[in-house]
Amino acid sequence: MATCRYAPIVPSPDPAPLRLSVDRSSPVPLYFQLAQQLESAIETGGLAPGSLLGNEIELAGRLGLSRPTVRQAIQSLVDKGLMVRRRGVGTQVVHSQVKRPLELSSLYDDLLAAGQRPATRVLRNSVAPASAQAAATLGVPEGSEVVVVERLRLAHGEPMAHLTNHLPPDLLPLSTADLEATGLYRLMRGAGITLHSAQQTVGARAATAEEGRLLAEPEGAPLLTMQRTTYDAKGRAVEFGSHIYRASRYAFEFRLLVRT
């Protein structure tokens, strides 16, 4: 039957065949528990890049789960770009060090996370007739009243960005004190608004004299520009922003997954 031409079955390259277990008394879904364990194994190196995960049916049997549940766990990691499936081959960990995809975060939180001591100076917090662009993106009649917030964002006391936001009226109360203490997205989440997605356009242009004065850059200095419309879970636009950043101090980093 078998011949010696075949190489012996090589066990998983990792010494310990990976400790996996699920807690059925936990309220956390089983597929989610498994996905978390696999993800942390990838992060800590317990699952080496390129290594094959055992086949789904065997894995399901070992854990006492059904195959669909195991598939759901693996699929969530594939969606995150951490693993790749190939029919007839198996499921393997991708080779690259994958950075987590950028969350929809505020500049304030980005600066906080980078240890940059962010601060905000509110230049304007008022209600005004909507411009054509703001009205179109927020889905309100042109000229109807919207909240307009204009802020200067500082890090270590140095200006970083000038942020102009338009919001629907009555979405949430925005006190100037709150706006100086934290970021807009944090306030919105705190008010029970679920942020869901955003459409962004990033470009560049030269600073006007006025913009240069605000940002401590010479006139004509390169600025990064971003226009962003943010939607809640129901797809309603909850914020339209038009921002400029000092190019010398800031860049955008993000990850694209190819749709398959």
Place this chain on the structure above:
Amino acid sequence: MATCRYAPIVPSPDPAPLRLSVDRSSPVPLYFQLAQQLESAIETGGLAPGSLLGNEIELAGRLGLSRPTVRQAIQSLVDKGLMVRRRGVGTQVVHSQVKRPLELSSLYDDLLAAGQRPATRVLRNSVAPASAQAAATLGVPEGSEVVVVERLRLAHGEPMAHLTNHLPPDLLPLSTADLEATGLYRLMRGAGITLHSAQQTVGARAATAEEGRLLAEPEGAPLLTMQRTTYDAKGRAVEFGSHIYRASRYAFEFRLLVRT
């Protein structure tokens, strides 16, 4: 039992309750057929923004499918940001006009799609020792040989961008003629390379005199910069690019989905 206080059950707001059907003899997966029909119904307005999709079990019965299959179809649309599910409520179409997420496309294809008559001038196509940055991102030893391609991208005869790419040696043959006829990504896909994801950093800076000469901009003009590392399905870096774009002619547009 029932009282007149309740409003009558309102039928689906759309006049025709949506024509859905699947072809079991087709090789296209059933869940995919359903997802496509729902997506096109959303695009054409057959499923109005905000409208509720009938519940999953009823929908499955109507189509002669099992509930998991129907769920898989709906889930794929939720992942695309086209629908939202709420427990106890139902599944509804998001309100906003959702643009398709940006694919990992080449500038060449972007320009083609915009009817911009793209052209490429190859300034360099050679093998050279890897710089520290290129070596680190491509995962090859510093100083080992990599392919370096430098191109000027034109639209309607006007320069748009200056593109510098580094590729692992022996990944694919790159003739200057091919590079002038199409985009790099198209060549890579044609060579059987599956592009999977990319990590991008977008910033801005002022043009040097040399860059200004290449792009027909004055020295000091604002430029958009992008550095991009592209990975294949196994997570290996297949390309590292460092590009500059005329800010007066180009901006990046993309969509962020909040992870839940």
Place this chain on the structure above:
DNA sequence: AAGTGGTCTAGACCACAGA
């Protein structure tokens, strides 16, 4: 030929929202 993931079924029970 053997092994893998891809798809699909027909049920089940639970948690949560809304009337």
Place this chain on the structure above:
DNA sequence: CTGTGGTCTAGACCACTTA
């Protein structure tokens, strides 16, 4: 309380890859 989506099971057959 009723209806919804969220999770889960224990199978099944198929298509593809590899040897």
